[in-house]
Amino acid sequence: MTFYIFLLACGSAASAGLFFKPGQWYESLTKPGFTPPNWVFPVAWTTIYLLLAWAGYRLTQIPGSQVVLALWAAQIALNTLWTPVFFGAQRVLASMVILSLLWLVVAVMIVLAMQLDVITGLILFPYLLWLCLAGALNLWILRSNR
Structure with a gap:
């Protein structure tokens, strides 16, 4: 049951994409050559959200995991x-700030999770890698589309 609560939280996060789609504004932006094809994004995020739910569930089974x-x-x-x-407000600088905070929170979360359970820390690692790519894309877009 606990896994499904984490999965529901991830599904709620994913649902933001249903309301705020990339659309014409995003398509018109100058993007770097390393931008993945559009089909990669839902595949990557589905995988990441499943891993996040699994990691969250695992953390509930580990004593002392409250901070994580x-x-x-x-x-x-x-x-x-x-x-x-x-995508909604089209605030690229503000989204870069959010993404930077997100990256920091996830990095700390992984370090602390690794101290409690190596497997859980490893489950979260692909998320940090994806956020590195997302941060590079966000920064490129910010610098190239003023």
Whole structure:
């Protein structure tokens, strides 16, 4: 049951993409050559959200994981916030700030999770890698589309 609560939280974050789609504004932006094809984004995010739910569930089974679970909650809130700020409000600088905070929260979450359970830390690592790519894309867009 606990896994499904985390999955529901991830689904809620993912649903922001249903309301704030990339659309014409995003398509018109100058983007770097390393921008993944559009089909990669839903595949990557589906995988990441499943891993996040699994990691969240695992954390509930580990004594002393309260701080990591609080970071989990913070990251899902920041994750959810990024989409309406970037695609909805089209505020590229503000979305870069959110993404930077998100990256920091996830990095700390992984370090602390690794101290409690290496497997859980490793489950979260692809998320940090994806955020590195997302940060590079966001920064490129910010610098190239003033």
